Amino acid sequence: MGRSPCCEKIGLKKGPWTPEEDQKLLAYIEEHGHGCWRSLPSKAGLQRCGKSCRLRWTNYLRPDIKRGKFSVQEEQTIIQLHALLGNRWSAIASHLPKRTDNEIKNFWNTHLKKRLAKMGIDPVTHKPRCDALSPADSHVTKASASLSHMAQWESARLEAEARLVREAKLLCFASSSAVSLGASSVSSAAAAASPFQLQLLGSDSSSSHVDLHNESAASSAPAPPPCFDVLRAWQDIWRRGSTRGRGEGQSSRDGKIDLESPTSTLTFSEAVIPEGAMGLGSQHNSSSIAYRCGGEGDVEEEEEVDWKCFPKPMQLFFGSRERTTDGFAAATFPVDSSPLFGTDSVASWLHESVKIGSGSTAASTIAHFGDGFTEMLLNNADEHSSPEDAGGCTHELADAGKPNSENEESRSYWNGIFNLVTSSSASNSSDCVLV
DNA sequence: AAGTCCTGCAACCGCCCCGCC
DNA sequence: CGGCGGGGCGGTTGCAGGACT
Numbered sequence: 365m366g367r368s369p370c371c372e373k374i375g376l377k378k379g380p381w382t383p384e385e386d387q388k389l390l391a392y393i394e395e396h397g398h399g400c401w402r403s404l405p406s407k408a409g410l411q412r413c414g415k416s417c418r419l420r421w422t423n424y425l426r427p428d429i430k431r432g433k434f435s436v437q438e439e440q441t442i443i444q445l446h447a448l449l450g451n452r453w454s455a456i457a458s459h460l461p462k463r464t465d466n467e468i469k470n471f472w473n474t475h476l477k478k479r480l481a482k483m484g485i486d487p488v489t490h491k492p493r494c495d496a497l498s499p500a501d502s503h504v505t506k507a508s509a510s511l512s513h514m515a516q517w518e519s520a521r522l523e524a525e526a527r528l529v530r531e532a533k534l535l536c537f538a539s540s541s542a543v544s545l546g547a548s549s550v551s552s553a554a555a556a557a558s559p560f561q562l563q564l565l566g567s568d569s570s571s572s573h574v575d576l577h578n579e580s581a582a583s584s585a586p587a588p589p590p591c592f593d594v595l596r597a598w599q600d601i602w603r604r605g606s607t608r609g610r611g612e613g614q615s616s617r618d619g620k621i622d623l624e625s626p627t628s629t630l631t632f633s634e635a636v637i638p639e640g641a642m643g644l645g646s647q648h649n650s651s652s653i654a655y656r657c658g659g660e661g662d663v664e665e666e667e668e669v670d671w672k673c674f675p676k677p678m679q680l681f682f683g684s685r686e687r688t689t690d691g692f693a694a695a696t697f698p699v700d701s702s703p704l705f706g707t708d709s710v711a712s713w714l715h716e717s718v719k720i721g722s723g724s725t726a727a728s729t730i731a732h733f734g735d736g737f738t739e740m741l742l743n744n745a746d747e748h749s750s751p752e753d754a755g756g757c758t759h760e761l762a763d764a765g766k767p768n769s770e771n772e773e774s775r776s777y778w779n780g781i782f783n784l785v786t787s788s789s790a791s792n793s794s795d796c797v798l799v
Numbered sequence: 800a801a802g803t804c805c806t807g808c809a810a811c812c813g814c815c816c817c818g819c820c
Numbered sequence: 821c822g823g824c825g826g827g828g829c830g831g832t833t834g835c836a837g838g839a840c841t
Contacts, residue, residue, distance in 0.1 A: 465830085
């Protein structure tokens with residue numbers, strides 16, 4: 365077991381690269397492409413192993429690398445993605461296209477990890493440290509557990525999506541059309557974007573994704589809405605999900621993708637979530653979801669989705685949505701109480717979100733998903749920990765105006781994670797809107 | 800000013816995955 | 821089907837430079 369290091373050969377240089385070596389490598393790759401890394405060093409006249417060359421190129425010489433300090437935005441993204449993905453640096457790096465996994469890894473280890481630890485957050489689990497928790501903090505733990513479940517689900521979903529994007533890219537290349545060019549660029553940018561993030565691929569001015577999109581837009585003939593491939597992929601996922609039984613773990617090897625949380629420990633018991641409160645009566649096991657892509661010449665896809673293959677909170681959010689005349693979704697929420705989520709809190713925040721959403725676009729609704737969801741969980745936990753608080757369906761909204769506790773920090777932290785997953789929805793409502 | 804400690808980061812190492820034969 | 825090799829990934833190391841004593 366274990367292969368001998370590729371540069372064990374005597375005479376191969378190790379250690380820091382000299383400017384001359386960099387120049388040689390750069391010149392060679394610019395002229396010939398890297399091709400086979402193993403044979404590259406000899407061809408390029410370098411006394412290095414191929415692996416070393418590859419590393420030097422990917423981590424340092426590549427022209428599309430952004431160097432220098434990480435912006436606050438990037439920091440947030442890293443933290444949030446780490447919460448979802450763990451130490452999967454390459455996956456995280458795929459969200460920060462101009463940063464390398466190595467750079468992100470280093471930055472995490474040297475800065476962010478310590479910062480989180482200082483905040484009393486376990487950098488591994490992204491939960492408040494147990495030893496730092498008083499009994500009064502138990503609500504934070506509960507909320508974290510709930511969100512952890514969401515994170516696990518999201519993580520699994522991201523993986524599945526990345527696989528789909530890879531497949532989609534292959535198909536795109538096979539079809540060798542201008543369309544595929546644009547779509548594949550976008551797909552790579554979207555490698556791990558959530559369905560709610562798809563809009564980001566359009567014209568988010570604050571994100572580096574936009575570069576990719578613009579590049580492809582500039583270099584290609586009129587293409588379908590950039591989100592289209594990914595949306596289709598998602599349809600497939602959901603179609604499979606809806607035609608398959610629940611809880612079946614499937615690998616992607618045979619084309620079946622398991623979207624369920626692989627290590628879920630949190631149970632959203634049917635017993636504690638009344639169907640009515642979920643907006644999923646027995647006749648509502650399948651709900652309708654529609655995509656809306658593009659401004660003019662919209663492409664709309666409608667799909668019956670079995671929401672039961674999703675965690676309850678997702679079902680909760682999407683399960684009872686209905687189409688409206690303007691093409692966007694409205695939602696109906698039985699203002700009902702749920703023992704799990706606390707008295708009226710679910711209905712309340714959803715109701716609030718939808719008020720916002722119906723006033724503008726569903727994107728806004730989705731954009732508030734994270735806020736509301738976190739709010740809901742934390743407030744719910746509040747209710748459970750302090751029964752006298754229970755009852756007011758508006759209390760969590762009132763809470764929004766009063767920074768009531770240290771809970772606030774944790775709340776915004778987790779809000780951030782969900783905002784990452786959902787935020788981009790709000791930034792672009794023209795290209796692709798999940799409705 | 801010199802020595803020590805700390806920090807940041809480039810590079811290495813070993814393992815794993817996957818395609819090819 | 822199994823072995824092999826290339827490429828990729830994540831963990832770790834080692835060094836340079838800055839901060840501190």
